[in-house]
Amino acid sequence: MTESSVDVPEKVVVVAPHPGIMTNLNAGVFSSHALFHLSVRARQLRLLNGFQKLLSPPTFKNVDPYAFQTETALRVLRRYEGRALLCDEVGLGKTVEAGIILKEYILRGLVKKALILTPPGLIGQWREELSIKFGVDTVSPDDDAFKERGATAWQKFPFIVASLAMAKRPPQADALLKIRHDLLIVDEAHRLKNRTSVAWTFVNALEKKFLLLLTATPVQNDLEELYNLVTLLRPGQLGSSRDFKNRFVNRDDPRQPKNAEALRDLLSECMVRNTRSQIDRGLPPRRAHTLRPSLSPKERDLYDTATVFLKSCATPPENGGRGGISRPLLKTLLKELVSSPAAFAETAGKLAMQITLSAGVRAGLESLKKTALSVSEFAKVKTLMSLVASMASEKVVVFTAYQRTLGTLATALEQKGITAVVYHGGLTRDQKDEAVRQFQENPSVTVFLSTEAGGEGRNLQFARTLINMDLPYNPMTIEQRVGRIHRIGQTHPVSIYNIAAENTIEDDLLKLLDEKINMFEQVVGEMDMILGTMEEEKDFEDLFLDAWYNAQSPTVWENSVAEMGERLLKAKQDYVNTRALDDALFQKEMEAL
Numbered sequence: 001m002t003e004s005s006v007d008v009p010e011k012v013v014v015v016a017p018h019p020g021i022m023t024n025l026n027a028g029v030f031s032s033h034a035l036f037h038l039s040v041r042a043r044q045l046r047l048l049n050g051f052q053k054l055l056s057p058p059t060f061k062n063v064d065p066y067a068f069q070t071e072t073a074l075r076v077l078r079r080y081e082g083r084a085l086l087c088d089e090v091g092l093g094k095t096v097e098a099g100i101i102l103k104e105y106i107l108r109g110l111v112k113k114a115l116i117l118t119p120p121g122l123i124g125q126w127r128e129e130l131s132i133k134f135g136v137d138t139v140s141p142d143d144d145a146f147k148e149r150g151a152t153a154w155q156k157f158p159f160i161v162a163s164l165a166m167a168k169r170p171p172q173a174d175a176l177l178k179i180r181h182d183l184l185i186v187d188e189a190h191r192l193k194n195r196t197s198v199a200w201t202f203v204n205a206l207e208k209k210f211l212l213l214l215t216a217t218p219v220q221n222d223l224e225e226l227y228n229l230v231t232l233l234r235p236g237q238l239g240s241s242r243d244f245k246n247r248f249v250n251r252d253d254p255r256q257p258k259n260a261e262a263l264r265d266l267l268s269e270c271m272v273r274n275t276r277s278q279i280d281r282g283l284p285p286r287r288a289h290t291l292r293p294s295l296s297p298k299e300r301d302l303y304d305t306a307t308v309f310l311k312s313c314a315t316p317p318e319n320g321g322r323g324g325i326s327r328p329l330l331k332t333l334l335k336e337l338v339s340s341p342a343a344f345a346e347t348a349g350k351l352a353m354q355i356t357l358s359a360g361v362r363a364g365l366e367s368l369k370k371t372a373l374s375v376s377e378f379a380k381v382k383t384l385m386s387l388v389a390s391m392a393s394e395k396v397v398v399f400t401a402y403q404r405t406l407g408t409l410a411t412a413l414e415q416k417g418i419t420a421v422v423y424h425g426g427l428t429r430d431q432k433d434e435a436v437r438q439f440q441e442n443p444s445v446t447v448f449l450s451t452e453a454g455g456e457g458r459n460l461q462f463a464r465t466l467i468n469m470d471l472p473y474n475p476m477t478i479e480q481r482v483g484r485i486h487r488i489g490q491t492h493p494v495s496i497y498n499i500a501a502e503n504t505i506e507d508d509l510l511k512l513l514d515e516k517i518n519m520f521e522q523v524v525g526e527m528d529m530i531l532g533t534m535e536e537e538k539d540f541e542d543l544f545l546d547a548w549y550n551a552q553s554p555t556v557w558e559n560s561v562a563e564m565g566e567r568l569l570k571a572k573q574d575y576v577n578t579r580a581l582d583d584a585l586f587q588k589e590m591e592a593l
Contacts, residue, residue: 051077056103056134062433062459063133065096066488072272073100080270082183082210083233087273087586090216091283093488095126097272098185098212099134105210106136111182117164117203118187120539121476124452126161126187132429141166151175164191168202180207189213192232193225204232218271219585220578222254233270255581273586286486286494288520290510291387292502296377299341303504306337306344306368311549313361324361325351331473331545336402338506339470340380343404345372380469380499381412387467387497388418388447395439395463397448399481400470406449409469413447420447436460452477461490467497471506473541475513479527482520496520505548508561512544516565517572530568530575 054070076084076097082105086094105111116138118126123140130136138159139146146153146160154160154175164186166172184206186192192200192213211233219226227244230237238244248263250256257263295303314330325333329351336343345368351357352365388396400406403424413420419442421435439448440462448460452472463485472478486494498514500506513519519527531540547564551557 051104054100054104055107056100059103059107059135060133061135062436063096063099065100066093068274069093069097070100072097072274073104075272076101076212077104082212083270084212085189085218085229085233085267085271086212086214087216087218087271087582089273089275091487092274092276094214094216095129095187096133098187098214099130099136101212102130102136102183102185103134105183111210113158113179113181114160114183114185115167115176115181115206115208116159116161116185116187117167118161119191119476120163120165121474122187123161123163125476125480130159130161141172155179164199164203168199173202177202177205177207180209182208183210183212184208185212185214187214189215189229190217190220190225193220193228195224195228195231200228200232217575217578217582219255219582220574223249223257224254230267230270237270238266255585257585275583283486283488284490284493286482286496286520288496288498288514290514291383291497291499292507293379293383293499295379295501295504296375298371298375298377299379299501302341302344302368302371302375303337303501305371307334307505309364309368310334313358313364314549324358327545327549330549331541334505334545334548335470335473336404338501338504339400339402340378340405340408341372341375342408343402345369346404348372378408378412379501381408383499384409384467384469385412385416387499388413389416391446391465393443393446394465395446395448396465396467397450397460397463397485398467398469399450399452401452401472402470403451405469406451409449413449418447419444420449421445423448423450425451439463452480459487459489460484461487464490464492465495465497467499469499471498471500471509473509473544475519475527475531475540478513478519508557509544512561512565512568517568530571 051074054074057065057070072086072088076082076086082101086097088094088097102111102114116126116130123142127138127140130138136159138161139153139157140161141147141153146157149156151171151174154172155178162172167176184203186203192203194200213229213233215229218229224241224245227238227241239247248257248259250258294300310325310330310333314325314327329347333344333347333351336347348365348369352362352369354362357365384398388398398409398420400409403426406422406424410420410422421438423432423435427435435448438445439460448463461484466482466485468478468481482494482496498510498520500510517530543564547560548557551560
């Protein structure tokens with residue numbers, strides 16, 4: 001088209017909706033691209049009615065949901081109106097499904113206040129995943145900002161992750177029952193199986209518009225547990241308790257339903273259960289290897305002296321416990337002692353300056369600090385160097401609980417000419433992203449050194465080897481580490497190496513978890529199911545520490561470990577039975593939904 005062929009109007013009239021627009025145009029004043037796109041996005045959202053498509057995927061980072069996860073989210077949003085039982089098999093990502101649903105409601109302005117209730121050991125994982133994957137920042141009652149506000153914090157903060165065990169008790173429960181939540185998410189919801197329990201009564205009494213209950217085992221003992229969960233979501237969906245029993249429960253075996261097709265139809269209005277066989281997401285095997293190096297003479301002297309001292313000064317004296325080391329600090333020092341002398345020395349030195357401790361305790365800590373700093377030969381570090389060197393260019397993830405240990409390992413690797421990146425909670429989000437990118441894309445970076453911050457939210461399944469330099473007392477934290485590489489998307493067999501110095505508390509813990517219940521070859525997520533049947537109110541790590549603290553001789557300690565092992569074995573068998581029951585009840589029934 002030539003210039004002469006273009007019809008040019010003699011006069012163009014621009015009608016401005018607001019006088020300020022022409023002024024800005026004449027002055028060359030324009031809004032930023034970011035503000036323009038935000039305005040366009042807001043107008044798009046206003047035009048959308050219903051849930052015909054998901055809006056949230058463009059906002060995701062570090063996660064690429066599978067089709068079954070997005071389909072589950074859409075089903076909950078469309079058909080179930082935000083009230084659902086998410087009962088996927090262990091390891092299939094119920095957290096991702098809940099995160100998508102939460103993000104959808106936030107984008108549409110339907111959720112401005114949400115409460116997530118989990119077991120204590122999963123609080124960190126939930127917070128990290130919501131932040132890193134979905135851009136939803138949360139607080140927990142352990143945060144300083146939360147503590148500063150006291151009881152008003154429950155109302156003040158829009159998105160809170162807390163433990164159900166803590167939230168259901170006064171005064172927390174008193175505050176929460178006065179608040180209206182747009183969305184309530186309860187993880188490991190099988191803990192609500194008893195309708196007469198404090199937990200069930202509390203969750204039922206909370207005012208909430210939307211409700212997600214997450215559990216891989218909705219039935220653990222009998223069908224009444226399923227009735228109790230559904231009643232939380234949709235009172236009356238399964239009729240009265242008596243009607244439900246008469247219509248659906250087999251008198252001879254309360255775990256087996258009668259009128260199964262009718263029960264299936266009712267459950268299809270509020271329950272989703274994805275299975276591995278249904279979605280063909282089988283995981284490759286994982287194999288655990290235990291390495292038990294002998295401590296160097298100085299390390300052994302430090303360990304033996306420190307454990308005797310710590311137990312003695314943690315024993316509450318006659319003055320009510322003042323001047324001694326508290327239980328949380330005792331746990332930290334014991335774990336640092338087997339992590340690295342550097343980590344132990346730092347904490348012991350800080351405590352030695354605390355005037356709240358007695359003079360004898362401070363003097364003992366100062367002496368132990370000097371002993372720790374004099375250690376120059378590290379058995380576990382030697383083992384790690386040898387192990388990494390034998391793996392050539394293999395991508396290896398190394399976990400430790402403490403930044404001081406992280407620094408020791410980074411220095412040792414550098415001296416050996418092995419390139420590593422470090423990842424810890426003190427890094428910014430951009431720095432964390434860059435560390436993961438370097439590890440994944442740079443062939444010369446073969447080691448990813450991480451504290452627990454890397455055990456939550458990050459997917460590192462492009463690696464297939466993990467090394468635990470120390471073991472948390474909480475098995476769920478160990479599982480979170482393993483879950484970074486052994487998860488959906490992993491295509492190679494996974495190797496896990498646990499380095500635990502022989503004849504230490506950590507060595508006993510490893511024997512308990514590995515030899516008794518084969519923890520390191522379970523599907524990620526199963527360990528919490530096992531522990532959940534073992535103790536409702538007290539964490540495994542507290543049970544373990546209590547047993548050590550109360551053991552007055554090596555023989556008593558050995559017997560205590562054996563007793564805990566038997567309890568774990570029983571808990572594992574209970575879980576296996578429950579899983580078989582749920583598979584029989586739901587797998588064939590719910591797959592076609």
